[in-house]
Structure formats: structure tokens, C-alpha cells
Amino acid sequence: xxxxxxxVCTCSPGISSYLSQEISDLGYQVQExxxxxxxLKGSLEDCIKxxxxxxxxNRVLILIRSFKAAHPDHLYQALSQIPWEDxxxxxxxxxxxxxxxxxxxxxxxxxxxxTKDAIVDRLQRVRDERPDSGPSRDQTVIYLYWVKDDCHVxxxxxxxxxxxxxxxxxxxxxxxxxxxxAAVLMASKWEPGVPLVNPMGGSGTxxxxxxxxxxxxxxxxxxxxxxxxxxxxxxxxxxxxxxKQAEDLxxxxxxxxxxxxxxxxEALRSAQKNAEWAGVKSLISFEQNDFNKIDLPQADGxxxxxxEYGTRMGDVQQLVGTYxxxxxxxxxxxxxxxxxxxxxxxxxxxxxxxxxxxKIPFYNGQIECRLLEFELYRGSxxxxxxxxxxxx
Numbered sequence: 420x421x422x423x424x425x426x427v428c429t430c431s432p433g434i435s436s437y438l439s440q441e442i443s444d445l446g447y448q449v450q451e452x453x454x455x456x457x458x459l460k461g462s463l464e465d466c467i468k469x470x471x472x473x474x475x476x477n478r479v480l481i482l483i484r485s486f487k488a489a490h491p492d493h494l495y496q497a498l499s500q501i502p503w504e505d506x507x508x509x510x511x512x513x514x515x516x517x518x519x520x521x522x523x524x525x526x527x528x529x530x531x532x533x534t535k536d537a538i539v540d541r542l543q544r545v546r547d548e549r550p551d552s553g554p555s556r557d558q559t560v561i562y563l564y565w566v567k568d569d570c571h572v573x574x575x576x577x578x579x580x581x582x583x584x585x586x587x588x589x590x591x592x593x594x595x596x597x598x599x600x601a602a603v604l605m606a607s608k609w610e611p612g613v614p615l616v617n618p619m620g621g622s623g624t625x626x627x628x629x630x631x632x633x634x635x636x637x638x639x640x641x642x643x644x645x646x647x648x649x650x651x652x653x654x655x656x657x658x659x660x661x662x663k664q665a666e667d668l669x670x671x672x673x674x675x676x677x678x679x680x681x682x683x684x685e686a687l688r689s690a691q692k693n694a695e696w697a698g699v700k701s702l703i704s705f706e707q708n709d710f711n712k713i714d715l716p717q718a719d720g721x722x723x724x725x726x727e728y729g730t731r732m733g734d735v736q737q738l739v740g741t742y743x744x745x746x747x748x749x750x751x752x753x754x755x756x757x758x759x760x761x762x763x764x765x766x767x768x769x770x771x772x773x774x775x776x777x778k779i780p781f782y783n784g785q786i787e788c789r790l791l792e793f794e795l796y797r798g799s800x801x802x803x804x805x806x807x808x809x810x811x
Contacts, residue, residue, distance in 0.1 A: 433782050514554055597638070606781075715756060755796070
């Protein structure tokens with residue numbers, strides 16, 4: 420039995436359109452786009468490439484088999500027919516995760532356990548060997564998607580989520596996930612070659628992601644272990660070749676157009692360390708200062724702020740002044756820039772006092788958020804529109 424050739428790349432809510440664009444940019448034809456996933460056709464080698472290059476994805480799944488299963492016993496029987504011995508290495512370790520919505524299942528863990536039992540029981544019969552199993556995702560990971568009587572079983576070729584890009588070893592407070600930061604950048608007017616200013620930079624995720632994109636550093640280059648490495652038909656040479664191709668794309672010379680500031684020295688040190696691990700520290704200037712005291716270094720560019728919004732930290736009343744100050748900062752210093760505020764508090768966003776040109780929906784974990792876009796044109800709006808037309 421070969422792989423089903425269906426690949427599903429999962430993502431957080433609100434990000435699938437950006438993930439779809441990434442996949443297309445890598446030369447693949449997207450089959451379907453759903454709120455939390457994008458599907459395409461491909462091979463295990465394609466999964467390796469996707470794991471290496473995707474910035475906005477959570478996981479890359481490759482289909483093993485689809486079947487009907489109305490009851491847990493049907494699930495066990497169908498899974499027992501799959502030749503797991505052809506795919507799982509000897510003396511291996513497996514973990515099972517999944518999404519289940521079936522009338523007979525009250526707890527997804529029961530379905531995951533049933534799946535694990537079917538796999539290890541078959542390997543016991545065929546090999547006289549039971550692989551170790553547990554919650555760790557650092558080796559062979561099986562993903563079960565079971566809704567009503569439709570069942571799809573995948574190998575999770577990522578293992579641990581690829582929404583973490585491997586450089587953020589010193590997070591500060593409630594940092595934005597790397598995949599979300601990449602999507603925010605894609606949604607904005609920023610692109611490589613455009614200056615990016617990131618006040619309230621925290622642990623540096625937005626600035627680091629932008630610098631990595633500009634330098635063409637594939638996020639998978641910072642990681643040594645993936646789920647695909649623990650499948651029997653994994654070819655180590657494929658990983659080496661694709662990794663070498665990605666390394667060759669990294670730009671040796673890149674303009675330092677990234678400016679990060681934060682009033683906290685601890686945050687700034689965290690950002691500097693993270694940028695060093697990402698290999699982009701030399702591209703970013705770091706400044707310890709309140710956001711409204713910094714000067715925007717070029718005549719135009721993009722400035723993105725990710726202020727607290729009172730849900731997980733910070734008192735809402737105390738933040739009212741902060742949001743008003745952001746509006747004043749944009750008006751006083753932002754002429755010629757595109758300004759962005761990422762927030763999960765619509766009431767506080769009104770305190771900015773400027774009309775946004777776009778309100779782009781995102782989720783930060785379970786919190787519904789918006790990326791607010793402000794056109795901070797100098798002079799008349801018509802002259803700003805004419806300048807943008809020339810740029811495009």
C-alpha cells in the first residue's frame with residue numbers, strides 16, 4: 420500500500436488563505452481551502468519540502484487511508500487491515516492524536532487509544548513486537564480525523580507543530596505565535612525591501628519573522644527533527660538535498676531595514692537572543708524606549724504594534740491611555756507609513772481615534788482579533804493614492 424497522495428496542511432483559524440498562498444508560491448496546486456486547512460496532492464518528499472518552507476502552517480498530514488466507521492469496533496477492524504509494518508520502523512515509538520465527532524465517542528482519547536491498540540496489536544501479530552507509545556510527538560505520529568462515520572487516518576509528518584519556528588527560546592510575556600506573525604506580515608503592506616518598525620516588540624517575533632522572510636531563511640532550517648524522519652520509507656538523502664537547496668536560497672547580503680523597540684530591557688534582551696538564534700540579529704536595530712518616543716527611521720514604510728488588550732494581561736482601564744497614545748503616535752510621527760495595530764479588544768481599538776482602512780480578522784489562540792490598518796499619508800489622500808499606484 421502506498422500513501423494516499425492527499426496532503427492536508429493545517430493552520431490556526433483565519434490563516435488558511437495565507438497558507439494557501441504560501442503553498443501556491445512553492446509551486447503546488449491547491450485542491451481545497453477550509454477555515455483551518457489547505458489540501459493538495461503530493462508525496463512524502465513534498466511533505467518534507469512543505470515542512471521545511473511553510474511559515475503559517477501547524478502540521479503537514481499525509482493520508483494513509485479513508486474508510487467508513489460507525490462504531491469504535493469498526494474503527495479497530497479497519498485500522499487492523501492497514502500494513503503498519505510497512506511504515507513504522509522496528510523498535511519505534513508512536514503517538515496518536517486526532518479530532519473526533521462521533522455519537523459513540525465521548526472522549527477523543529478513547530478513539531486515540533482504540534487506534535493505538537489496532538496498530539500495536541497488528542505489529543504484535545506480524546512482527547511479534549509491540550512498539551512503545553505515549554503522548555510525545557518526537558517520533559511516529561498518527562492523526563485520526565473521524566466525523567460521524569467518515570474516517571481519515573494520516574501520518575503527521577511534522578511531529579511537533581511547525582507553527583513554532585525554532586528560534587524563540589526566550590519568550591517574553593504572551594508572545595505571538597510565529598505562524599500568526601508570518602500571516603500578519605503577509606496581510607499587511609509590508610514586503611521585502613520595505614522598512615519595518617515594530618514598537619512594543621516584546622520577544623521580537625514580528626521583526627524576526629520579517630527579517631527571515633527578507634533573507635529567505637526557511638523556518639525548517641532551524642529544526643532537526645520532524646515526524647517524517649520516523650517513517651520507514653523516509654529517504655535521508657531527500658532531506659539533505661532539500662535542506663541544501665533551502666540553504667542555497669538564503670541571501671548573504673540583506674539590508675538591515677528592521678527596527679524593534681520595547682520599553683522593557685528584559686524584553687529587548689530576549690528579542691536580541693531570539694534574533695541571534697534565527698540568524699538575523701545583524702539585520703535588526705534594537706532600541707529601549709517607549710513606543711511614542713521613538714523616531715521612525717525612514718520617510719516611509721510599515722509600522723506594526725501588538726499592544727496588550729486586557730484579556731490575558733494588563734488592566735483594560737490602564738490600557739485606554741496606551742491606545743490613545745498609539746493614535747497620537749501615528750498622527751504625529753507616522754506620515755508616509757502604513758500603520759497597523761493587532762488587537763483582541765474592539766472597544767480599546769476605538770481609542771486610537773483614527774479610521775482604519777481595513778480590519779483583518781485573526782485569532783490569537785481562542786481570542787478573536789483584528790489587524791487594523793491605517794493609511795498614514797502625508798499631504799492629501801489623493802497624493803498618497805498616486806504614490807501607491809506608482810509603487811504598484
